[in-house]
Amino acid sequence: MDAHDRTRNRAAVEGNSPVAPQDEDALLARASSYASTVDIAVDLDAVSWEISDRAKRRAGVCLYDGDGSVTIRLTWDAYQSYGWTEFTDVIRHELVHAWEFQQYGESDHGERFRRKADEVGASRHCRTFAEPRVRLRCTDDDCGWTADRHRASTVVTDPADRRCGTCGARYLVEHVETGERWETKNEYENARERIGDEW
Numbered sequence: 001m002d003a004h005d006r007t008r009n010r011a012a013v014e015g016n017s018p019v020a021p022q023d024e025d026a027l028l029a030r031a032s033s034y035a036s037t038v039d040i041a042v043d044l045d046a047v048s049w050e051i052s053d054r055a056k057r058r059a060g061v062c063l064y065d066g067d068g069s070v071t072i073r074l075t076w077d078a079y080q081s082y083g084w085t086e087f088t089d090v091i092r093h094e095l096v097h098a099w100e101f102q103q104y105g106e107s108d109h110g111e112r113f114r115r116k117a118d119e120v121g122a123s124r125h126c127r128t129f130a131e132p133r134v135r136l137r138c139t140d141d142d143c144g145w146t147a148d149r150h151r152a153s154t155v156v157t158d159p160a161d162r163r164c165g166t167c168g169a170r171y172l173v174e175h176v177e178t179g180e181r182w183e184t185k186n187e188y189e190n191a192r193e194r195i196g197d198e199w
């Protein structure tokens with residue numbers, strides 16, 4: 001093994017390989033190989049890895065089937081928003097859940113969880129990454145002001161009489177999930193109907 005290989009191997013072990021996974025298959029492969037470098041007594045042969053491209057709030061979830069088999073489901077959008085290095089924390093956190101499930105048949109975020117999470121340097125709480133429901137955008141291209149909103153307040157449902165927080169121009173509201181846009185209460189109501197369950 002030459003010095004270059006050693007460097008590359010160490011980078012892979014630390015999860016800091018310069019090329020971050022670019023697609024879901026690459027993320028799955030990297031996550032499961034990263035998991036084997038985390039110092040925790042999880043039976044990885046009994047762990048399946050999945051990607052969710054629909055989850056909107058939780059960065060990851062660990063599911064247990066009751067007989068030792070665990071599924072860790074990682075959220076693609078969370079990975080996109082955190083980047084690989086920060087995302088390894090999500091993997092460590094879910095591995096602590098996997099460890100508790102395999103050792104004790106149950107898992108929560110109690111004292112036992114917190115101790116193990118500290119040991120492997122994982123966050124103690126399930127990470128959420130809330131993708132905003134809507135984004136306000138200034139209509140003046142030179143301005144570039146945006147603001148994220150989660151709730152359907154009047155700022156969102158009735159934007160006509162309100163103005164950009166920076167330049168005072170009108171703004172439009174964009175529904176992040178579907179790309180629907182509106183600038184008035186009327187348009188909002190029509191868009192809301194088209195969006196339906198995807199709101």
Ligand SMILES: [Zn+2]
Pocket residue numbers: 093097109124125126127
């Ligand atoms: Zn958790």
Ligand SMILES: [Zn+2]
Pocket residue numbers: 138139140143144145164165166167168169
């Ligand atoms: Zn503006």
